[in-house]
Amino acid sequence: MLSTVSKKYISNTLRQSSKSYARCLVSTTISKRSLSSHQLYKSIPSYTHSININNNVLARRYASTSVPVPPMAESLTEGSLKDYTKKVGEYIKEDELLATIETDKIDIEVNSPISGTVTKLNFQPEDTVTVGEELAQIEEGAAPADGGAAPAAAATESPKKEESAAPKKETPAAPKKETPAAPKKESAAAKPAAAESNATSFTPFARNESRVKMNRMRLRIAERLKESQNTAASLTTFNEIDMSALLQMRKLYKDEIIKKTGTKFGFMGLFSKACTLAAKDIPAINGAIEGDQIVYRDYTDISVAVATPKGLVTPVVRNAESLSVLGIEDEIMRLSHKARDGKLTLEDMTGGTFTISNGGVFGSLYGTPIINTPQTAVLGLHGVKERPVTVNGQIVSRPMMYVALTYDHRLVDGREAVTFLKTVKELIEDPRKMLLF
Template sequence: MLSRQVLALARGRALRADAVAVSKGWKLASSYSKRAQFHSTRLLLAETVKVPQMAESISEGTLKTWLKQVGDTVQQDEEIATIETDKIDVSVNAPSAGTITELLASEEDTVSVGQDLFRFEPGEVSESKEKPAPETQDKEEPKDQQVVKGTPPPPSPKPQDVRAEDKAGVQGGEAKKELKETSKAAPPAKGKETKATEAAPRVAGARTETRVKMNRMRLRIAERLKESQNAAASLTTFNEIDMSSLMEMRKKYKDEVLKEHDVKLGYMSAFAKACCLALKEIPAANGSIEGDEIVYRDYVDLSVAVATPKGLVTPVVRNAESMNFVDIEREIAALGKKARDGKLTLEDMAGGTFTISNGGVFGSLYGTPIINLPQSAVLGMHTIKERPVVVNGQIVIRPIMVVALTYDHRLLDGREAVTFLVKVRDYLEDPRKMLLA
């Protein structure tokens, strides 16, 4: 009898052990299934986007802005981040549609070409993630509008009550309008990094300072300008240009050019054409020094200085010597727009054989521009001022522009530099001469 009880107890324990083992097996299998599912959706499908190749001469940059954050959905080729280099801003785009899962660098970090930048899960972006679900009309009505079945409707308001409610509604609407206008006028909070000078008005006599880190473009500009001063034997010569004929020509034809070609006729095209013709006669002004050799060119890649919020850039008009006024104006306008929008590429700024800088648009009267190495010369334009001048023995009032040519005296002699500037002056004072050159 005792042996049967012992045998039954042993069998019961064995059954319970089997049940526990089976339960553990199911849990373990479920765990493996979840891990496999996580692995397949997260690790296998996730892609890592690296810092793209920017140019042969650029190996690193500063991560300036994240345009997307973790959890945001992106479309193919949508811009994710902006990297600032010493020459241009580089956009990092999504290789395909998907969702951002991890950012691997912070803003203001220095990032190198090939470095891991962010991770994302590729996949079609559903409209439900991009757009909020439209409001339905099945929402629960407010309690004050609910009517319980079987109960009489609430009594109609008295006339004085209606007038009181209308008055309160008008006052409430005015209050909401005032609050809305106030919220529009008030700037959004900037967080902990808000400068003290922005948070509080300046106090008279306060000796405050603000330190701002130089961007890479400004650092590069400073480096190249100082390099130019140290390397080139710079010398500047000046001359005056009577702008009467050019201004008359522009006034006569600018509306026709705008209507026919959709281009604004300015002074830059005339100066560019005059410089191209003068460079043919003085080829040293279009050359450069490379080692112990002088390189002379039979083409003109004209660098045009353009001011941007980050600094001065010099996009290049290729083969300007073969262009007419309209072609030059169109190309300069396109490059200027790309510069202001921060869309210039390295190809837009590479090279350049001669530079024109127009400080006159800012009101500059005189100035000595700095040579853009390895070029040998740069022309500086200035503002137009009416001045008394002597013409055929008579004192007359004429619009005068002072122009400056800074040149590398290692390559150009004074005679050549002055001759070049005089030829530019002669072409501009009588633009018809450019048709005969």
């Protein structure tokens, strides 16, 4: 028989570790009365230690790792959640893609920091997320065995099926007289609306409209273009280029170049090289205005306009003045593929001192490009068309291209802009001159 003091000591000690376990232990011990007081005191620490271990294991078992919205860039603090690749309850491997966040410039991929089961998703697609916010929670653990996830899925789906099945059984039992009443009221209310819509329609044809939310990249493009229009004193000068020599050069060497290097010989490499050479004579074209200062550069980072399904992006070819024509072509091709695949990084987009936009690939004949701020000028290329021109007093047909240079008149004078464009024209009409500079 245990003394009253012993019982109180046992009860207080076990209550601190686990109330439920204490009740079970005390009731069992007292009912059996088979343990001596000394034996029971000796067993208490082991019980307590066992309970603590179990609690620690459970804590580790149910502890979830938070997945935050990662840092984007100094100028970017938020984005829109594009989508999740996993649902709650699904297993994800370490470094596997969990979500994609759309920003003003690029799409940022969020990978899982651990392997485990997704326990919580805090946002919906199109929601705005801020750097540092919790995007999801993942419970660390091993991959489930084959077919292990199926019962869980079935368990979660079965209540929905039962709920959906229940109303179906109850539907026939509903009074039949009340069922047609609602449609009559709806039809009566719908008739005036239909009559009103017919009254405002001016044609017998469909006139439907759809509204789609602008993505962040398109919003950013609109913001930057309007900023450029409001900031720069934009002026455009035009010229036309006889493309005969360049086309002849491509015809002679393009197959050999593709065979040796795999590089497609296009227009952009030669035009980029011509612009870097012309910018040496007119450094203001490659400069920028920062406050009350003018920044002149001895390098040329050319932004190449690339059309993507989301909008126009301008990845940058670094130090184009130091690259060969084919080197520029390789870099442009690499960046173009990354842009269309949505794989551009912030480093690919940052900077740029001069922009070239080739609308001719889409059939453009004439146009005035908008300056890509904070740059000073942009060159617009257009389609090559056979046109009658006068050469040495003779009217001949030549492949001609209109080119347009839009520049910031605050920094570049008209004489400098015309001289720059004229230099580009001369270098393209006789590409051999590029070897002399």
